[in-house]
Amino acid sequence: MRHLMSPLDFSVEEVAKVLDLASDIEKNPAKYAHACDGKVLATLFYEPSTRTRLSFESAMIHLGGQVLGFSSAASSSASKGESVSDTIRMISCYADICAMRHPKEGAPMVASAVSGIPVINAGDGGHQHPTQTLTDLMTIRSLKGRLDHITIGLCGDLKFGRTVHSLVKALVRYENVRFVFISPEELRIPSYIREEVLDANGQEYKEVERLEDVIGELDLLYMTRVQKERFFNEEDYVRLKDFYILNKEKMDLAKPDMLVLHPLPRVNEISVEVDNDPRAVYFKQVQYGVYVRMALILTLLEVNV
Numbered sequence: 001m002r003h004l005m006s007p008l009d010f011s012v013e014e015v016a017k018v019l020d021l022a023s024d025i026e027k028n029p030a031k032y033a034h035a036c037d038g039k040v041l042a043t044l045f046y047e048p049s050t051r052t053r054l055s056f057e058s059a060m061i062h063l064g065g066q067v068l069g070f071s072s073a074a075s076s077s078a079s080k081g082e083s084v085s086d087t088i089r090m091i092s093c094y095a096d097i098c099a100m101r102h103p104k105e106g107a108p109m110v111a112s113a114v115s116g117i118p119v120i121n122a123g124d125g126g127h128q129h130p131t132q133t134l135t136d137l138m139t140i141r142s143l144k145g146r147l148d149h150i151t152i153g154l155c156g157d158l159k160f161g162r163t164v165h166s167l168v169k170a171l172v173r174y175e176n177v178r179f180v181f182i183s184p185e186e187l188r189i190p191s192y193i194r195e196e197v198l199d200a201n202g203q204e205y206k207e208v209e210r211l212e213d214v215i216g217e218l219d220l221l222y223m224t225r226v227q228k229e230r231f232f233n234e235e236d237y238v239r240l241k242d243f244y245i246l247n248k249e250k251m252d253l254a255k256p257d258m259l260v261l262h263p264l265p266r267v268n269e270i271s272v273e274v275d276n277d278p279r280a281v282y283f284k285q286v287q288y289g290v291y292v293r294m295a296l297i298l299t300l301l302e303v304n305v
């Protein structure tokens, strides 16, 4: 039985297989409509979510399966003190596969150690978000045609943004990927990513503060919101929350084929005037998230269609 905790749990070849399957699902949805008849997905969300939880649920429903779960710790017996380990033992009796989001880093890993069913990390604290990474990879591959030979700018809260940490880990495995990290000093990419992921792989990268200075050299711009829920004090959040606002003026400095991605939710960091720019693909990214999660459920349940 396999779980998905980190984007590195799949080899580059396995990622390609999942993305190929997701692309086939996109083209031939009817072929997969009963692939998970009789199967149940549990969504255990101890932290708020719109996209990840609902796209998992949509994915399982589109495969013919059913879903159950909870959307907050407060509405589960976690509020009475039940541990993650005990909870997953129960859920293993109710479902065939589970997606778990938790504010504590490593909580899905703890669950996977005692689980009787595959566990998918749907985001753990500021650590990892591997299914968002698969979504991002599918978006890039589908719309750019490749995952290698790209310059990607990651902009915003690079310290707490788990989607950024996961995406960097995944992309260092492809040839000639250049990273440009764009953040205020306080929200720089963590030193463990610089040392253990970038330096350890001999990866070329640079860190800058001003988006305007580098936007013209990017093939992809990955915008992120400042992660309010991970700040220790409100004052720091208020000071940093509008540090970057991508607007039409800045888009005019970008290449005509630069794509703008965002894991969403957006707060103020992308002006709504950018939404109609054909280079803004963050809502298409959401649709790819459903196909990729369908492919992941089939892969982990070992269902062949």
Ligand code: CP
Pocket: 048, 049, 050, 051, 052, 053, 123, 132, 263, 264, 265
């Ligand atoms: N991208 C993402 O994880 O969104 P949600 O927090 O709404 O699930």
